[in-house]
Each structure stands twice: as structure tokens, then as C-alpha cells.
Amino acid sequence: MSVDSAPPFSIRDCALLSIATGWRIYTLGELRAGVAAADDETIYFHFWGSLLQPRFEEREFNNDFAAWIRHDLHDAKLAEQVAVVDPREFPNLGVLKSELLDLIDERLVEAEYLHFSRSVRPFEFMRAQIVVFGTDKSVTNPEQLGELVPQLSVSSIFYHFIDARRRVPTAGDDFSAWLANFGETGTRLCDRLAQVDPYFIPLTILRDQLAAIFAEELGGDHAAR
């Protein structure tokens, strides 16, 4: 598609709700069974959903599984191993789930006492419900997008830059999928966006990083808020 025929980029936004599944577990074996039985929405929630939940931003661990294994099951080694699992490295949530199960299995073989260790507080399996809605904002070129990014809500950033990984896995995110229509400028921006690691930072910082990339690549003061 040429630059001239690129459709406008419509900004969307989303809101995420947490739904309790009612499944509470207390041991690593139960966690394994829970993960094995969990659907994609549950895995998604515990790896990505917490970014949009009321949580303290300076999180020690990036996914809920690692946090529970460390703080409630008190197994530092497995917590570290699970914490570094980056969901972006897996083609889909099913493969991500398999990796998690492998790590748990290996640790159960390695440390037999974990079959019997029981946490005081349970791990609560949750799932996400997401509502996606349109906004009045749309842009027709990368410069306009660069000006808009600093003003986007964090949930809009979540939708276009994180949730998009499930919808447009080849492009990585909605911005890149659209920017690919804009020749060399678009390619440069796509390359820079691909280097952003959204998994280890709060959404407010992610928004700042994206704004800075647009400002640097397009030469304007698009990062100013």
C-alpha cells in the first residue's frame, strides 16, 4: 500500500475488568494444575492484565505467578525463572503456558519438598474482560501520531501497543502495522518501536518512551506534555 492510500489511523481505547474464576490454589502442584487448565484469558490476565489494574507501579515481579511463588510460596529460584519469562517471545499464549508448565515441572523434580509446601495465602486465578471503544481521534500521517501519543490515555497505549500483540502478531503492535505504509520514515519508526520493551515498565513510562521515539525520529517536540 502506498503512502497516499494508507487509511487514517483511528485511535481506540479500552477498559479491562477483572473477573474472579473462583479457583484458589495453595501449592505448586495446584498451581501447575491451574495453569494447565487455564484458558487464554486467564494467562493473559496474569501476564499482561495487571498493567491496567490498581497495583503499585514499582512492581518487584512482572507477572502474578512469579510474585505469588516468591512472596507466598517462598521459592526464590522458581520466582526468578518465571519472572524473566517474557510473553513477547512466544507466538501465542498456548506456547507461553507450556513454557510456564515446563518451568514448574522442572522445579518440582529439582526440589521435592515443593510438593508439600503450602502457602498461607492462595493464588487467585482471574480472567480479563475487555471492552474496546472508539474515540474521536484519528491521524493521517506519522507526524500527527507523534503529536497525539503523549496525550493518549494509558489504556489506549495498552490497546494499541500491548493488546495488539494478540491481534496483529506479525507487526507486533497497531502503530507499527500502520506506520509500515510510510516508506523510510515508517520503517525507521517501526524499527525503534520494535526495540521498546513494554513488559517491564508501567504504562505511563511506556507512553513517555513512545513519545520520545516519535520526537527523535520526526525531529519535532512531540514528547512535550
Added chain:
Amino acid sequence: MLLDEYARVAGEDVIEHLRQLARPLAGKRLVNVNSTREGGGVAEILRKLVPLAQELGIDAQWEVIAGSPEFYECTKAMHNALQGNPVRIPEELLKVYEETNRANAEALHDKLADADVVFIHDPQPAPLIGYVARRTGRWVWRCHIDASQPYRPVWKYLRDFVAPYDASVFSLAGFTQAMPHPEYVIPPSIDPLSAKNIDLPWHEVAATCHGFGIDVDRPLVVQISRFDHFKDPVGVIEAYRLAKAYIPQLQVVLAGGGAADDPEGDVVFAETRAAAADDPDIHVLALPPDAHRTVNALQRAAHIGMQKSTREGFGLTVTEAMWKGKPVIGGDVGGIRLQVIDHHTGFRVNSPEGASLRIRYLLHQPKKIRAMGWKAREFVRENFLVTRQLREYLTLCVGLLHGATERIELV
């Protein structure tokens, strides 16, 4: 416009987000029902959620059920039982409970039957659903109580009333109970523009304290909460006494307003006064339910907020103290766990000894008090203001009205 005022505190992007989310709900009738207009966190939050929703174009309404003292005696016992207290509720009180709901359902029938979404708050009006036969909308039971380990006989009784709802909402995942419908998790919030949370001039803070004989130049720990055993006011006094041995200038305030639906408050208040004995640095204050600016001033005068609960729903008084830039020492229970992050926004404790240790720790490090207080305020700004709660309620309504699938695309 109310929304403009909130934009100044929460950010324009947050308000814009609400406007977009509310569009599919324009003109829909959303009715909230609870049991009191004064006192308690539920009434406080409805007082702002309802007008905000109205400004967003939603036909939001708030109804209050009426009941006799026996009714409130029953619902207070039910409240305690849901929090784990083994309370046996006499059959005759349960009959009053059901009859009161039947009478209220009759009075509210037309408003409830045609509403698009009905939010029923807490156990008091829970049976209403059974008496509104031709209801057309979606009904949600909103439980504000820590029901993680309820006294089973009472929960079993109540469960029959709440099971027919289309969904329920709890403040934390740990509070949920097995139900035949989706159970959403939505933490509550505070209103930054209410009399209880709005900025106050220091002279007003000082004058309020002076009126109670509190010295604003000496260390002050403040617990604001109803006089309720689960808030452990006597444990706070024990913690104060243990810390006072090391910090002789220490003062403590235990202040709370009664709620119209809480007949137990007088008993606990008397116990607390007795525990305070004649120590002039322990201030046990029974405040009227509308003493919002007084509560605000006391929280602002505090060096440390305290909420030494042994059971807690969410603990909005913790949120309020944090919003005023105070680190909070809180019981390691319920929603306090979500708000008080050790060494960041305060400390979680499990005993009067633990609370006294943290009082001493903080009062010896004023810089830490300031740093943790700043973090606490920002944490609340991001997560626990009424705008965030409204967003989640709107999302829930959209979800219910569009069929509760995992993903709803409104574009």
C-alpha cells in the same frame, strides 16, 4: 461541570476516557440501592458516583431502603457474620429482614423493574431481587464486605438471595465466594473533591485540633474508623502505649462517626473510652456522620495514619490518609494489603507490638515519612480515585448489556 473539576485532579485523559465509555450507556437507567444515605463508605461514594454518571448522560439514581432498629440489628449481625464472626441470628430477626425487603420492594417496584442496570449494595437490600418479579434489566450485587471467611450458616442463608443476580462485584478476589454468575473484582475509591478529602488551609487544621486539645506540634497518630471490634481501637491504644515509652510526646486520635445502620458502635466506643482511661494524649472522639471537614483536618494533622483492622473490607480510610500524603500503618488484612506496600506507602502489621514498632520507626525518620507520604498520594491518584471506580462500573454495565463475553468491541 463536575467532570471538569475532576479533570483538574485526575487528568483530562481520564475524563475523556469516561465520556467515550459512557456513550453506549447514554439514557440508560442505572439504579443504586443501599441502606443509608449517611455514614459509611458506600453512602460516601454513591454521593459522587451518581452525579458523575448523570453528567455523563446516564440516568443514574440512588434509592435507600428504610428499616426498623430490628432490621439494622439483623443486618449488622449479618455484616459481622460475613466478616467471620460466628453470630447466630434469631429467626424472628431474619423474618424482619425479609419483610423489610418485601415492603421496600413494593415501594421501589416501578423504579427497579424498568431499570437497565440495578446495583444492590451489601446484604441489607439483597433480597429485593426476589420481590421484583417482572424486572427487565441486569441486576448486580455489590458486596463491600470482606466475605473471604464468612460464618457459613449466615452465608448459606444470604447466598440464596444473591445467587439469582446476573453478576456480583467484590473489592478483592479473595473476598469472592462460589456463585452461579460472573464475579467481578472492583476496588472502591475515594472522592478527592469531597469535604473529607479536599485541601484544607493549615489554620483550619490547627484550629480543629486545638478544639479537641490536640497539640499539632507533637507527634500524632490518627485512626479514623467506625467504633467496631474489627477495627481494633483497643489494639491501637495498646500500640500507642508501647510506643509512648520511647516517644513521650506521642498523641493518638481514635475518631469515628456512627452510621445509621450500625447499632454496635456505642458498645465499642465505651470499651475504647475505658481503655483510654484518663490519658490526656489519647483522644477518643465520637463524631457526627457529617463531620467530614473535621475528619479531613485530623488526617492532615497526623504524622502517621493508622488502620489497625483485624478484618477489613477495603479500608477507604487508609486511602484517605494516603491521599493526604501520610504513610499508613495498617492491619495485614483485606484491601489494606492492596494499598499499604511495606517501605513504600506504609507498613502492614499483625499486632499492637508490630504497630508500635512501626510508629517508632517512622517517627524517628521524618524524611521517610515525607517520602512515603508522597508515594502514597501518587499511588492513590493513579489507582483509587472515584474516576477509576466509575470507569470500571461503566465497563461492567457495557459488558452486562452486551452479553458478558471476554471481549466486547464497540467500534
